[in-house]
Amino acid sequence: MQADQSEVLDFFRRHPPFSTLPDKVLGEVANNIEVAYYRAKSDILPLGQDNHQWYVIRSGAVEVFRRDGQLYNRLKAGEFFGEQSLMLNRPVRFPVTALEDTLVYLIGEETFNYLFDNFEHFADFVEVEDQTRLRQSMLKREDDNNLLTAKVATLITAIPVTVYSTTTVHQAAIRMTEENVSSLLIIRSEQDQTDQEAPVIGIITDLDIRERMVAQGLSSDIPVADVMTSELIYVQSNQFVFEAMMLMLKHNVQHLPVLKKQVPIGLISHLDILRYESQNSLFVVRSIFSAQSVDELAALTQEVQGCFTRMVHQDANSQMIGSAMAVVGRSFKQRLCELGEARLGPPPVPYCFLALGSMARGEQLIVTDQDNAIILDDSFEPKLHDDYFRTLAAFVSDGLALCGYSYCTGNIMASNIQWRQPLAVWQQYFSQWIEQPSAESLLHSSIFFDLEGVWGQTKWAEQLNRFIRQKAQKNPRFLACMARNALLRTPPLGFFKDFVMETDGRHTNSINMKRRGTAPIADLVRLHALAVGSSARNTFDRLEDIIEAGILPPGRGLDLRDALEFIAMVRIRDQAVDVELKREPDNNIEPENLSDFERKNLKEAFQILSSAQRFMKFRYQLGRVN
């Protein structure tokens, strides 16, 4: 007789994700486990050990640690661990120790993979509960349902074209050409219809005609019903845009009929969704370029803020928002340069207007300084030409200030003659900074090393970037100095892993998320990027290059990405709330106003930053500096 582990089975039945599995499967799982008992304080999964089993806690509790010994998570009965090393097929990265006397049920690798591959709910649950909690928290913010408010109905731009199922493919193709559409909805033929409703029974696309008729050598006289896709994936008009997106991704389809009470009212394609994502910022950008004066530009500030908050509501990630805001900022600069040139006449020598810092990285938000500079042609002669560029720079800078980009407090602006120099001088600047780093130049470096040409001879900006890249990589001492500099801004965590508030007096109970969070991450990622010779400018893109270069310990790059995303999103959401409440948005958040969930994840994100800084210190050997 087959052994039947009824106690084990009962336990599994009571706990998700097992409870989602069919009973028969569960019985198999229960009968194939192994069992192990661990006394409190003993190691269950040591760091670096190969693991081929999935651990489900039957009773007791365990602690999961980071490699550096920091507590990462506590798990209790019904929870599980070890899935990460199984899924990634890697040695244990998060060692586990028994907190109490603990009994675990062990599920073998093969069984785990079988369940993971065959049961969607199970896999989703395991992934959500996985160490990537932080990552998931970005996708799934239960506390912020209002962020997901964009409905499918808003995407519909045209009434769908329908044909009866008895229509021939030839007729259908003619219809598609006439209507200039790439797909048709197929509805039940007249005689089959039971009432006034016309239930959709399928869809046909250009591709179907090509693949299922032409390529098969079939006659175009066959009815569309023979080539249509009849297992119709559709979306209801009151569903959310992101749900439509998920459906398309999941079923790998590019068109989704939109139904309202069974009646097709539209058809959306993946292009509609893409367009929708960028529509807001594109609209603003169009308005910027059609503005005829600085005043008209300044009047767009509200549109920019509106675009920002809309993107937040549509649940865009920080990279999308950051790049959209950077495009907007760049457009302001470009239009101001155009308007300036229109007023002052053509430039006496060619020049390149530069964006520096967050705008250059494509990480701009709505609260931002204007950091900019000008590269002039080497034929530049101050006496002859500088009047023009001084006036132009002042015009652009004043204009930006009116449009909501406050003057740079460090005076890193093209209106400062120090930052309005010929290309050769810029190259000298960077040579000197890299070869003989000084305290002052290092403070600038975090701004100047992210530069992008926005107007004029933008190729010079590329040239400078290449120059910096090649030079910095060969100068370990410079990298060490950069590292030391990057350590000046630390995450706001105290000895007891609690938040340390700002002490500047103005925001007594707050944390400056830029100074303490996104900026230090950008700093350290830039340093690694310079070290690996990455040509990317965006911090997320740089992280990809760094991960690929393999200089970080495994997993750290992803952790850092998640930490940045989380900190950036907390900052972004806080700013969006400020905008909506008509308060002046800033970079400060009050931890007291955060939910427990956010506070917890924020601490975790700051801890990731903290350990990344320690690694940076180690990697660039700060001892060498002096």
Add this chain to the structure above:
Amino acid sequence: MFYLAKKQFAAQGDAILQGKQLDWSSRFALLAKTSKYPALKAFYQQGVVPPSTLISEVPMVALDFETTGLDPNQDSIVSIGLVPMSISRIRCNAARHWIIKPETRLHSSSVVVHGITHSAVADAPDFSSLIDKLLGCLQGKIVVAHHSPIEQRFLNAALKRHIHEGIEFPVIDTMALEARFTRSIRKIFWRSLLARQSESIRLTDSRTRYHLPYYRQHNALTDALACAELLQAQCATNLTADTPIGAIWS
């Protein structure tokens, strides 16, 4: 039994080995020669680990019987649960559970205990048809049971009835171990001072002491699993991995 600290346990094991402890290896060798029944002969021929073997290296099998009553000569086995194990792992995938047609009448009083009813045993196999499989499962392993005399005596009696040969083997008795660990002289002394009852060493109560989960009792397979887990917990708590098996078997 004297109270012994964990460190002293190994020393005590050695003392037992040198003293009156049965020499199971010689005993098995002898029985292998005299035994006539092939499966039983094979069981003895497989031999037994030397008593100095570390507990962490001993293959074991947790065994539990449900019976029609308490007298091995009057009553018989109605179900057998067994789970192969070691000190670090219990292997449910190799577990076995058999319901057996009892040779004697199924008392309604015992039905209440193990829940195996007359209809459940109607189509069940006879004990004789399972002898070879059962002995095969035990072969080369040390039997673990909670209150082992039940399993030892019932198996011995059943084999005598069917193949006219009894069986002897070393066992690790988790109940006896628990008595050793909880009812030390010193503990008993303090407890009598405090006028408290000595701690229960029944399976469920013993498990609770090691924070093991509650399992419903009297299903032979569940009880075997529960006993296996208890032994792991007892060893993890009271012994070290280099304790010799001779210190805990009998």
